[in-house]
Amino acid sequence: MKEHALNKEAVLMKETAIMREAAFMKELIVFGEDYNRHPSSSQHTVNTLQHQFASIQWVNSIGLRKPSPSPRDLARIREKLRNALTAPPRRDDLPPPFPVIHPLVWPLAEHPLLRWFNQLSVRRQLARKRHLRVVWAALPSAVDYLDALQADVVIYYCGDDFSGLAGVDHLRVKQMEEHMAQRADLILCASPALVEKMGRLSPQKTHLLRHGVDFHRFAAPQPDPYPPAPSPTQGRYKIGFYGSLNQWLDQTLLCELAAARPEVDFHLIGRRDCDTPLLDACDNIKFHPPVPHQHLAQYVQHWDAAILPFVDNAQIRACDPLKLREYLAAGCPVISSNFPAARQYPCLVSVATSQQDWLDAIDAFCHLSQQHRLQYRKTARQHMVNESWEMRGEAVLILINNILEEKQTCLPEFSII
Incomplete structure (x- = not known):
């Protein structure tokens, strides 16, 4: 009887290990601001989640404005070209804990050929899909890439009122945000005003996620x-x-x-x-x-x-x-x-x-x-002390798991290593 109980316990432990290993087989792709250019809320939050995914890949900013011939935009274009074609310059910031890609894309492309080129530019730099793919989109323009990347779960992180940003094509961005609200499985907003705005588009998916602090x-x-x-x-x-x-x-x-x-x-x-x-x-x-x-x-x-x-x-x-x-x-x-x-x-x-x-x-x-x-x-x-990014990451993970449970899978419990 004792030997039978030990064998049963061993089988249970093995099954649990297999289930946890299967649960961990998720990958995360982030469409965010340029990593380390401004440490953003997406960067802080995703850094706390890095041990919850088999892999994370960060896509540097795909833009929300069509470039102009202004000196500032030309300098930004040169920076983008340099980062895409060469190794980015070393900075005093801590190095990224996961791969960061610098795609050459045309912001807010409307012509089908340009949109195809943008998708190809991003897809060719990302590792091949191996697991269930979660996409964290901090820009509404990321909606153009979701199907090409075979996104299984989409999180739209709304950290700004993009309709109020200077120089942005507000009509085009508004259309993208409406499309993103329909496509996303989860919408996270950084302020009550943004919750109210996105809640008008998709109330059941929208949640408040205030910023944290290191x-x-x-x-x-x-x-x-x-x-x-x-x-x-x-x-x-x-x-x-x-x-x-x-x-x-x-x-x-x-x-x-x-x-x-x-x-x-x-x-x-x-x-x-x-x-x-x-x-x-x-x-x-x-x-x-x-x-x-x-x-x-x-x-x-x-x-x-x-x-x-x-x-x-x-x-x-x-x-x-x-x-x-x-x-x-x-x-x-x-x-x-x-x-x-x-x-x-x-x-x-x-x-x-x-x-x-x-x-x-x-x-x-x-x-x-x-x-x-x-x-x-x-x-x-x-x-x-109770508003750390780790606590924000734990709240995000609970919300992600609620989505994944509906898809018959889940991530392991939150842990900080």
């Missing part, structure tokens, strides 16, 4: 990268922002704040994606080149306050900036323009609705006592 990276104490002040009385206050300098940045507001507070230096870290004539004229606005993501914490932790000085438009009202939670995880006080995502943390984020509100908040945070600054840091980090 908590331990931003909370771990970092050395001060700024030169020491000649004396305690000669140090200047530091207000900071990082991210691309684009049309959604309120340049007029920043110039007014800089003029009103000449004793404060406003540090802007990031690539200039638009002209900044107003900011260039302000002596106490300091520009810095982009900083690798893993080094940003050492700057934020040594600012007197971090800012989100955005204009009021549809894109901002629908966004949930990654940097908001990173600022808070770093323990840095935050001042923001008035938009929904900034109102998530009323005790931590000072939402300013006028220039005087901005100046009052800047004065308050620049003159925080050491005791109050430490208390703010402790409270902010307590809020952020």
Whole structure:
């Protein structure tokens, strides 16, 4: 009897191992932004899922705008050609943990021949399909590739209101997004506004997935990268922002704040994606080149306050900036323009609705006592510790498994290795 029980247990263990091995035979293809160009929410989320799939392949941005002859677009085309034809230049960022491909495609192609060329360009660089194929599409334009790639499960990750993006062919993108909503098995939205928008197209498939934060990276104490002040009385206050300098940045507001507070230096870290004539004229606005993501914490932790000085438009009202939670995880006080995502943390984020509100908040945070600054840091980090990307990845995996169970298969339980 004992021997029979042992044999039965061994058979059960073998069957379980076979089932788990079969469950693991899934592959993931990601259509996202250029990997490591801006660490995106898709990049953070997929990184937490890398041990849940037999393989992951990342397709760098296939675009949402038809290129123009502008200097900025021409430079982007040169960058795309260089990455597609040669090994991309080494960066200080961590290397991708999976293959990244750089397809040559014509964005938003409408002619059948161009669409065929685009599909061929992507398909020829991807490994041959071996398992059930899950596609994570962070761009609605990825809908043109789903059939060519034999997608079994489609996840549409809606992280932006693409109808509000400058320079985008809004009608074409709207059509693609409607098609994607029909084709997707699961729609994940980064904000309630996007849930409302996509819910009108496909309510049963649509779920809220707020952004997370690399908590331990931003909370771990970092050395001060700024030169020491000649004396305690000669140090200047530091207000900071990082991210691309684009049309959604309120340049007029920043110039007014800089003029009103000449004793404060406003540090802007990031690539200039638009002209900044107003900011260039302000002596106490300091520009810095982009900083690798893993080094940003050492700057934020040594600012007197971090800012989100955005204009009021549809894109901002629908966004949930990654940097908001990173600022808070770093323990840095935050001042923001008035938009929904900034109102998530009323005790931590000072939402300013006028220039005087901005100046009052800047004065308050620049003159925080050491005791109050430490208390703010402790409270902010307590809020952020439960908003990690790992927790977001676990939520995504549960939703994926719900879809896969309907297809008579599932992924293994979530694990971080």
